[in-house]
Amino acid sequence: MEPIDQDLYEHEIDLPAEPMLLNVGPAHPAMHGTVRCVMELTGESIVKVDVQVGYLHRGFEKMCERGTWTQVYPYVDRCNYISPMLNNVAFSLACEKMLGIEVPERCQWYRMALGELARMSDHLTCDGAMAMELGAFTPFLWMIKAREMIWDIMEEETGARLTHSFGRVGGMAFPPTAGFKETSRATVDQILKVVEEVERLLLGNRIFLDRLEGVGIVSPEDAISLGWTGPCLRASGVPYDIRKSHPYLKYGEVEFDVPVGQTGDCFDRFMVRIEELKQSARIILQCLERMADSGPVNVDDPRVTLPDKKDVYSTIEGTIRHFKIVMEGLKIPAGEVYSYTEAGNGELGFYLVSDGSGTPYRVRIRPPCFLITSGLERVITGQMIADVVPCFGSLNMIGGECDR
C-alpha cells in the first residue's frame, strides 16, 4: 500500500494539525535554571515563543533602598555573578560621578586589572557552558580550570572567590597585595594557553561549527532596536564598545582591539568572546605595567573614605567620621546620575537618585542581559528546538542580572 502523501505536495494534504505547545521550563539545564520558554512548535520548528523571566527576581532595587550606599555592593555583586568585580567598579564609578571625585591613579589601574580579570572569568564561563551544552564537555572543564586560576587571584586580593564586595565609593576595600602583579602575569599566560587549546579542540570540529554557524542570526538593526550592547551587539557587526567610545578609568590610555563579528550568528557571539579574552589579557598586562607599586588606593576625602583605624581609636574626629560613615552612610548630595560602563554583557548602567541622606533613594540597575534576553524571542522564532540551546547559551543570560 503506497503512502498517503505520495505524489502530493504539502499544501495539498488536509491532515489535521495543531501546533504543539512545549514548555521548556525554568528547571532545565539549558535554561540556566531561571528562564521559561513556552514554545509553539510545528514539527521541530518554533512558530512562537513566550520567554518568561523573573524566576530569580530577588528584589535588589527594593533592598538597596533599605541600607547605606556601601551596603549596595553585596547586591550589585550578585547581579552578574560571574564577573562581580565589573559590577562593583561600575557602581563605584556611578557614586563617584555623583560626588564629583576621582580616585587615585593606582586605584584606577587596579580596578581595570581586576575588572578585566572578571571579564575573562565571564567569557570563559559563557563559552565553556556553551560548549558543554552542545556536548563538548572537555573544553568546559578546561575553561573552568582557567577560571579557577582567576578566582585564586581574586581570593588572594579580596578574600572571596566570588561575590567579593570589594569596591568602595572612593577606592577599593584594600590595596593590592604584594604578589598581585606576578601572579596575574603568570595566570594570564596560563589562561591564554588554555584558550588556545580550546580553540584547537573546537574550531576544527565540523559538528560544533555546523551547530553554531548560521544559527540565530540577528541583524544589526534588530540588535540596536532591542537595546543590545556588549559582545552580542558586536557580534552583529556594530562596533560599539563603551571602553572605546566613552572611555572611563584609564581605558583611553591602553591599547586594545574590539572584536566585531560579521553575521550575528551564534558562532560570531562565541568567537567575539574568545577574542575578547585575548584582548582583556592585553589590557591586564598593560595595567600591571603602569600600576604603581605603592601609593594610596582610596581617595583622601573625609566624606567617603573610612579613616585609619589608629585615628579611629585615638582621635575624636576619626571616631566621629567612622561612626557617621558606617552608621548613617556616606552622604551623597541630592541629585541623580546615570553612569554606564562596559560589563561582561554590555552596557551596565546605574541610574542613582539620591535625596542627600546616607540611604539611596533609588538604585536602578540597567541590566544588559535583560534586554538581550528580550531578544531571545526574535532569535529563536523560526529555528528548530535543537537550536535553542546554542542560541540561548550564546546570549549569556545571567539570571541574577536579568531578574535582579
Place this chain on the structure above:
Amino acid sequence: MARALLELLKKTFAGAVLESWSQHGDETAVIEPSRWHDVAAFLKTSSESDMSMLTDLTAVDFPDRNPRFEVVAHFYSLSKGHRVRLKARIGDPAGEHVHIPSLSDLWGSANWLERECWDMFGVVFVGHPDLRRILLYPEFVGHPLRKDYPADRIQPLVEYRDVPAIDKVAPFHHDEGMSFGRQTFDHIGSADGDDPELFPGQKAN
C-alpha cells in the same frame, strides 16, 4: 553635544518641555506626558539627534509629590554618541491615573522595559501590545517598588510547611562520619570521648 540637543528640543516642542537641566554631565528634560511619544519619535527620527537606542526606561516614586511618579527614559545615539534623559511626571498621590504613552512601536527594547515598569510601579503604558508582569508572578498583588509597599510583605505561592521545631543536629562529632580524612579538631580538649592520637607520638594538650 547633548546640550545643543536640549536646545533643539526646547525649540521644537516649546510647550512640551517643562524643565531642563544639566547635572553631573547628564542632560535631562522634563516632558509633558501627553507629548511623550511625539518627543521620543522626534529624537529617534531627526537627524540631529538620531537616538537609535532606548537604553533604559524606569520610574521613581516620590510619594510626597504630586504628580507622584517620574518615568525616566535614557536614550543613546550610536552615530553621534550623545545621550539624553527624558522624564515625565504622572500619577496622583494615591497612585491612580498612572499612565503614559508607550514607546514600544519605536524601539524594541521598550517592550520589556515597560513591562518591568508596570510590574514594579504600576505605570500603565497606553498602547503597549502585551502589558503583563515580567519579573513577578501573575498572582502577585501590588507593585513592590512603590514606596508604600513594605519590602518584607510576602505573598507565597506555595503554602509553607508547618514544622515547629526542626531538629538540627550538631554536625561532625568526632566519631561520626567517614573514618579517614577526619580533619576537625574541635573535639580536642572536650569533656566527652577519648581523643585519638593526632599524629604518631603527639598528644593534645
Place this chain on the structure above:
Amino acid sequence: MGELTHGSDQVIGGGASEGIITTRAADLLAWAQKYSLFMYPFVTACCGMEFMAMSSPRYDFSRFGAEAPRFSPRQADLLWVVGTIVQRQAPILRRIYEQMAEPKWVLAFGTCASCGGFYDNYACVAGIDKIIPCDVYVPGCPPRPEAVLDGLMLLMDKIQRGDKRPAVVKPRTDPATDNTHGLVQVRRREPAA
C-alpha cells in the same frame, strides 16, 4: 534552631526485631546508596558557579560517586538546591521534589537555600525547608567547594547511619594556624615602626 548536643543516638529506621543479617544488608544497601548518588542540580543563582567549580577537576565531586546529573527527577535521588529560591520558583521546586522517588535526600547549597540569606524581602523564600524537607544545609555565600564537599560527606555519613535528622555544615578552623595543636607556630609580626 539551636544545635542539639550529640548525646542521643536515635537512629530512625531501626526496628526492635532486626537481626544481624538484615542489619548487614541494610548497611550494604546504605553503602551502595551513599556512593552512587544521582543528583538533580536545581541550580538558580550565584551558588551555581561554585557548583560548577565543584564539578571541575580541582574539587571534583565525582570521586564521591556523586557526579552523575540526572535531569529527570524520577531518576535522581539527591536534590541539590543551589541558589536562591524565589516565590515564583517555589511551586516548581516543590513539584520537582514531589516527583522524585524514595529514597531521596535534599541538600541546601548556600545560605539562600538554607535560610534565605540577606534577601529578607517580598520576593524570596526564606529557606527551602519552608517548602520541602531538607537533609543537609551548607551555609556560605557562596560556600567554598570544600564546604560543600563537607556537606556531601556529612550527607553520606547520614545515609550510612540511617540518620534522618537535618544537619548543618560547620565552618572548619584551619589547624595550621591554630596554636593549640603545636603544629605550626604562627606569630603576629610587629609592624615596622
